[in-house]
Amino acid sequence: MHPLLLANQLIMLAGGIDGNKRPLDDSEKWGVTLVGLGVVIAALAILVVVIMLFGKIFDQINKNQKAKASAEAEKKKPKQAPAPVKKAPAETKPAPAAAKPAAVPAVAPAAEDDEEVIAVISAVVAMMSEQDGKTYRIKSVAKSQRNNGFGGRSAWAMDGRRQNVNPF
Amino acid sequence: MLQILQDILSGLFETSGLAGLAAEPLKLLMMCVSFLFMYLAIVKGFEPLLLLPISFGMFLSNLPAVLPEDMIFHAAYWNEPQSVEWLWKVLHDGGLLDKLYLGVKLQIYPCLIFLGIGTMTDFGPLIANPKSFLLGAAAQGGIFFTFLAAGYMGMSAAECGSIAIIGGADGPTSIYVSSKLLDGADSNLNTGTIALAAYTYMALVPVIQPPIMRLLTTEKERKIKMPQLRTPSKTEKIIFPVVVTLIVALLVPSAASLVGMLMFGNILKESGVAGRLVDTAQNALMNIVTIFLGVSVGATCTASNVANWDFIKVLILGVIAFSLGTACGLGLAKLMNWLSGGKVNPLIGSAGVSAVPMAARISQQEGAKADPTNFLLMHAMGPNVAGVIGSAVAAGVLLSVINY
Numbered sequence: 001m002h003p004l005l006l007a008n009q010l011i012m013l014a015g016g017i018d019g020n021k022r023p024l025d026d027s028e029k030w031g032v033t034l035v036g037l038g039v040v041i042a043a044l045a046i047l048v049v050v051i052m053l054f055g056k057i058f059d060q061i062n063k064n065q066k067a068k069a070s071a072e073a074e075k076k077k078p079k080q081a082p083a084p085v086k087k088a089p090a091e092t093k094p095a096p097a098a099a100k101p102a103a104v105p106a107v108a109p110a111a112e113d114d115e116e117v118i119a120v121i122s123a124v125v126a127m128m129s130e131q132d133g134k135t136y137r138i139k140s141v142a143k144s145q146r147n148n149g150f151g152g153r154s155a156w157a158m159d160g161r162r163q164n165v166n167p168f
Numbered sequence: 169m170l171q172i173l174q175d176i177l178s179g180l181f182e183t184s185g186l187a188g189l190a191a192e193p194l195k196l197l198m199m200c201v202s203f204l205f206m207y208l209a210i211v212k213g214f215e216p217l218l219l220l221p222i223s224f225g226m227f228l229s230n231l232p233a234v235l236p237e238d239m240i241f242h243a244a245y246w247n248e249p250q251s252v253e254w255l256w257k258v259l260h261d262g263g264l265l266d267k268l269y270l271g272v273k274l275q276i277y278p279c280l281i282f283l284g285i286g287t288m289t290d291f292g293p294l295i296a297n298p299k300s301f302l303l304g305a306a307a308q309g310g311i312f313f314t315f316l317a318a319g320y321m322g323m324s325a326a327e328c329g330s331i332a333i334i335g336g337a338d339g340p341t342s343i344y345v346s347s348k349l350l351d352g353a354d355s356n357l358n359t360g361t362i363a364l365a366a367y368t369y370m371a372l373v374p375v376i377q378p379p380i381m382r383l384l385t386t387e388k389e390r391k392i393k394m395p396q397l398r399t400p401s402k403t404e405k406i407i408f409p410v411v412v413t414l415i416v417a418l419l420v421p422s423a424a425s426l427v428g429m430l431m432f433g434n435i436l437k438e439s440g441v442a443g444r445l446v447d448t449a450q451n452a453l454m455n456i457v458t459i460f461l462g463v464s465v466g467a468t469c470t471a472s473n474v475a476n477w478d479f480i481k482v483l484i485l486g487v488i489a490f491s492l493g494t495a496c497g498l499g500l501a502k503l504m505n506w507l508s509g510g511k512v513n514p515l516i517g518s519a520g521v522s523a524v525p526m527a528a529r530i531s532q533q534e535g536a537k538a539d540p541t542n543f544l545l546m547h548a549m550g551p552n553v554a555g556v557i558g559s560a561v562a563a564g565v566l567l568s569v570i571n572y
Contacts, residue, residue, distance in 0.1 A: 016571040019326035020354045029319035032328075033312040036565045040312075043419045043561050044305035044554065050411055051298035058404050158541065 117141070188232030194471035195230045201474075202227035202466075215371040218339070218462050222364065225466025229265060241265040241467040246273065246359075249352035269464040272359055273347055277461040278340035279429045284454030285340075285556070286409075286433020287446045289524070293550040295404050296397035299504065300516075304554025306500035307520025308562040310335030310493025315566075318485055326353040329566040331482055334366045335489025336559030337373070337521040342366040343465065344426060345563045349572045356478040360468020365486040373526040376487065377494050377518050381534050384498045385514045389505065390538035392513040394547045405438040416561060423564025427557060493521040497551065519548035522555030 017028055118141050129136050181187055205223030209216040229241035240263040248254055258266050271277040294300050311332045318328035330346035346362040409431035417424040433449055436442045501517025515535050519527040531548035
């Protein structure tokens with residue numbers, strides 16, 4: 001179809017097509033299709049720009065608020081002498097029963113051991129020890145490698161996500 | 169004496185349902201179809217909340233009756249142009265389902281359903297990734313390309329628009345558009361058959377979409393993992409419905425009723441200050457409107473409306489519309505993936521059709537099939553809710569360009 005004819009028809013579309021008209025001209029069919037799709041894409045593209053703009057503004061506001069809050073917290077914080085670096089002691093678990101110490105998976109010493117996590121790990125190891133009738137000794141605790149094939153997430157996080165998504 | 173008895177019995181028979189059934193045997197066929205739908209809803213669990221009211225409405229309107237005053241639904245009323253006299257006739261002489269169907273004809277139910285949907289929708293994923301709007305727009309390609317196909321089949325503009333809107337995969341929008349376009353139109357189609365086709369295809373999303381998704385994407389593309397979305401602030405979520413309503417109403421005023429009610433429901437939810445209203449809108453109101461909508465739409469499925477070639481055309485074009493919408497969404501998502509250097513999983517594009525949340529669920533399932541550690545659900549929810557807005561805008565465009 002000639003582009004001028006199409007343009008002419010598009011302008012005529014502003015007046016609308018009679019709902020009962022049958023059959024429709026080629027220009028009317030293509031006109032509704034192109035104008036319709038164009039208007040929907042344009043309307044939603046405008047929304048993309050506006051919502052992106054809002055997102056940027058709010059991100060900036062949040063950043064400023066955070067920076068202000070941290071600056072105030074720094075001001076209020078009393079000056080302290082730097083604390084000596086505390087080396088995490090290797091956690092040990094006494095053998096529940098007399099048994100030969102079994103092999104323990106050796107891991108690199110952790111720089112910042114979380115006491116709660118170590119307590120949980122110790123409890124699990126103690127339970128395993130009772131079940132197996134062997135003695136295990138925790139030499140050190142370190143965070144596992146992030147590159148574990150789960151997209152950088154821990155096995156716990158993966159399991160949590162799986163449980164949330166599975167119902168869908 | 170015997171003659172009198174015979175006359176009375178004869179008169180009773182002539183006004184009974186049995187005589188009505190003998191006069192219109194197709195009603196028996198329609199009742200069997202309604203039983204099939206009831207079976208699918210109750211035993212197979214296919215969209216029971218909608219299919220059961222629709223099927224029972226179909227059953228009620230096909231009950232044989234000879235006298236007009238005994239009919240629960242008068243299909244003939246709904247092909248007449250609307251006027252004050254017509255409204256009086258419906259209210260005075262109509263059956264129960266005629267009166268309930270007024271909510272469809274006057275476009276009240278679709279807007280109330282949108283209000284309920286708004287209170288249940290989280291636009292967070294869309295605000296976090298506004299580019300999802302484009303996927304919601306692309307998936308509306310199904311609507312407009314089907315308009316073209318219907319036009320080439322010799323249908324009228326009102327029929328083309330009413331069938332094409334099925335591609336939006338949005339029941340209330342289909343009802344809204346078709347009830348306006350087909351009002352008094354010279355057509356064998358009616359809102360009931362359009363709604364029936366739309367809801368049938370929405371229930372069949374898990375059957376229709378996956379083969380198209382697998383056909384148009386590679387295994388490598390389906391395995392693409394997308395980074396976690398940011399969490400939008402409460403203020404953003406409150407401003408969003410106001411901004412969207414304003415922009416849509418400025419560009420496409422015909423879509424303002426649908427989008428306005430959707431966003432009204434959403435601001436009730438996001439504001440956090442209207443808990444009682446939210447509770448009513450998403451539970452009691454939504455359930456009441458669903459019952460009225462389902463049973464009255466089902467009532468329009470009479471033998472004269474459904475057992476004809478035009479309904480077959482609606483079904484064929486409906487599935488084409490739905491498939492094209494899915495393909496258009498996937499196509500744009502593939503383009504976005506290419507432009508972003510492989511950061512967008514094309515599977516989220518198919519969620520641009522607005523069957524919420526089923527389409528997003530299918531994206532998640534297909535992604536997880538390719539890689540069990542791939543979580544696309546929240547990424548797909550963005551295009552999915554954008555599709556709701558997109559189909560409402562497309563509806564507005566159709567209502568603007570077709571005079572009804």
